[in-house]
Amino acid sequence: MLPSHLQTQEPEHLSDTTVQQKLSEMAARDAQVDDYDKMWHLNLFGKVEIPVMHLCLGLSSEHILLEGGCGTGRMTRDFAMRCREQVSVDFSWESLRSCAEKLRRGGITNVHLVQADLCHLPFKTERFDRVVSCQVLEHIPSEELRELAVKELARALKRGGNLALSAYQYSLLMQWFGEKEGSHDGGIYFYRFTRDEFSDLMARYLQVDGIIGAMVYHYIARCHKN
């Protein structure tokens, strides 16, 4: 149960045009929980990504952190060990169950797991000291919804707080290897951002302090809210 100081407004309805893509991803994420945890390259990438995320966030033991799109909890425990309280959101129920099990095994008790859509977050405005979202934005299936997700994450962040967000990059190198937009197995939509697209999107709602190119395949945005 989410504590009352973090609750809530009623989520709005999903738009008809993207509801099928979202449902398709929710079903695929539910079905692929075990496969996700076995992706060796993600675990390897995490050795760089997680410390960079920490540098961008500047988490401390007094902070309340919002993690948008926690999935099966690849990073959840690591964040939770550095903050007072954490809310980790995902729309895949099975991913949340897997994450809950990892937290239970790790003895982590300061995380609230919430099933919600990043584009319609059920939280009051400016309640979180820090906000993080890793490898989620690229899976939100339209420009309008990606903007809504960033707007929602920024809304939840307190003034003076930091936000770190990572997403697929469409660098010169990636243009040789991959499509700009497409679908992964099971119907998981993806979109690769150019540096300018990524920076412009963040800058609509936040002060962008830097965009870091991480291991060719991601950008990490380091932002704060004035």
Ligand SMILES: C[S@@+](CC[C@H](N)C(=O)[O-])C[C@H]1O[C@@H](n2cnc3c(N)ncnc32)[C@H](O)[C@@H]1O
């Ligand atoms: C690639 S996984 C990343 C998970 C985790 N952050 C990590 O880095 O391992 C993307 C996650 O975002 C979730 N997701 C995608 N779109 C979402 C949305 N609109 N609202 C909530 N969760 C979403 C998926 O269910 C999935 O668990």
